[in-house]
Amino acid sequence: MEKINSAMIDAISDNVFPGAVLLVSVKNKVLFFDSYGLANRFSGKKMSRDIVFDLASLTKPLATTLAVMKLVQKGKLGIEDKLASILPLFRNTDKEGISIINLLSHNSGIPDYRPYYLSLSGLPQNKRENALRDLLVKEPLLSMPGENVLYSDLGFMILRWVVETVSESRLDRFVYDNIYKPLGLEKLFFVDLAHEANNGKERNESFAATEICPWRNILLEGVVHDENSFVMGGIEGHAGLFGTAGDANLLLSEILFSLHGISKKAVIDGKQANCFLRRREGAVRALGFDAPSLTGSSSGIHFSRNSVGHLGFTGTSFWMDLDNFVIIILFTNRVHPSRENVKIKEFRPVLHDIIMETLAGKGIIKI
Numbered sequence: 001m002e003k004i005n006s007a008m009i010d011a012i013s014d015n016v017f018p019g020a021v022l023l024v025s026v027k028n029k030v031l032f033f034d035s036y037g038l039a040n041r042f043s044g045k046k047m048s049r050d051i052v053f054d055l056a057s058l059t060k061p062l063a064t065t066l067a068v069m070k071l072v073q074k075g076k077l078g079i080e081d082k083l084a085s086i087l088p089l090f091r092n093t094d095k096e097g098i099s100i101i102n103l104l105s106h107n108s109g110i111p112d113y114r115p116y117y118l119s120l121s122g123l124p125q126n127k128r129e130n131a132l133r134d135l136l137v138k139e140p141l142l143s144m145p146g147e148n149v150l151y152s153d154l155g156f157m158i159l160r161w162v163v164e165t166v167s168e169s170r171l172d173r174f175v176y177d178n179i180y181k182p183l184g185l186e187k188l189f190f191v192d193l194a195h196e197a198n199n200g201k202e203r204n205e206s207f208a209a210t211e212i213c214p215w216r217n218i219l220l221e222g223v224v225h226d227e228n229s230f231v232m233g234g235i236e237g238h239a240g241l242f243g244t245a246g247d248a249n250l251l252l253s254e255i256l257f258s259l260h261g262i263s264k265k266a267v268i269d270g271k272q273a274n275c276f277l278r279r280r281e282g283a284v285r286a287l288g289f290d291a292p293s294l295t296g297s298s299s300g301i302h303f304s305r306n307s308v309g310h311l312g313f314t315g316t317s318f319w320m321d322l323d324n325f326v327i328i329i330l331f332t333n334r335v336h337p338s339r340e341n342v343k344i345k346e347f348r349p350v351l352h353d354i355i356m357e358t359l360a361g362k363g364i365i366k367i
Helices: 002-013 056-073 100-105 125-138 153-167 171-180 227-231 245-259 270-277 344-361
Strands: 019-026 029-037 188-190 209-212 219-221 241-243 307-312 316-321 326-332
Touching (some): 002 019, 002 029, 002 344, 019 245, 019 344, 056 153, 056 171, 056 188, 056 241, 056 245, 056 270, 056 307, 100 153, 171 188, 245 270, 245 326, 326 344
Antiparallel strands (some): 188 241
16 A cells, blocks of 8 residues: 555645545455545644544535435435425426436536525625525526436436425434434534534534635635535535545445445345446436546546546545456545645546555556
């Protein structure tokens, strides 16, 4: 594993990121787990394996998508259900025919991003949710549902609305009660900015710092980086989840074992895991998860076509090879202190190739 360790040390020296945690597991056995560099450049706080990261868009697969999966499993939601049948405000609009599967596949026709926070921040906190929903309903479509794939934060904001309407529970509480808590995962959580607590417990974690936010004009640490999530109190469908590499690995391992029908915990149904993680013919993504592109994937060149993963804007990522039972988790604070640092784009595929080649060289997997 020396080559892996060397690559991580070199990345710190090359200012790819100030600090990172890397975890590699195969068949739920952790083969590599180490930390590097600094969690906070200004205080000098060192990175450690139990540092909590702002997971950014990993919220989509590891919270919102799993919440949808659980509701489908409970028979309360169907992936072919249309927005108009769930959320009355979408009736008689251009979005009434958008299905849950459209939102999960990022082909709903809804735009990718809008800086809603600029207008929402001027409203009292208790008026922001209705204002956001009004904006989402009125947002013009860029294409017809199913026509084009466009990765969309807005689509997952709507999925949060769906989850909360169907479950009659707030997104963070639903995923904690139905997924994280049954699996014993206490280091995956949303930071509730309105109450500064999570599930009734004060949080006293050690967080990796992210950006000196140009809009808020402060260094963010333990506060969600995404501005749209921030104005909504830190709990949204596209961003807001925090967590450690260790708990992320436990969750992903459970998903993987459920997929193959060998989980003993049955928190996630194997049928639903297969439905969501196995790409449909011609699809470029799994449901709620990314998948390796034919060229230029951040996963490198050795992950099988039956792989899923996701990236987070703050510098977090995971890739999971469904055939080889390989999970690679790379959590970094690459936006600390500025989002202008994009060196991680070139580093990720190189690192994943080194790891997969190392595992193959030891006879652990075949590539």
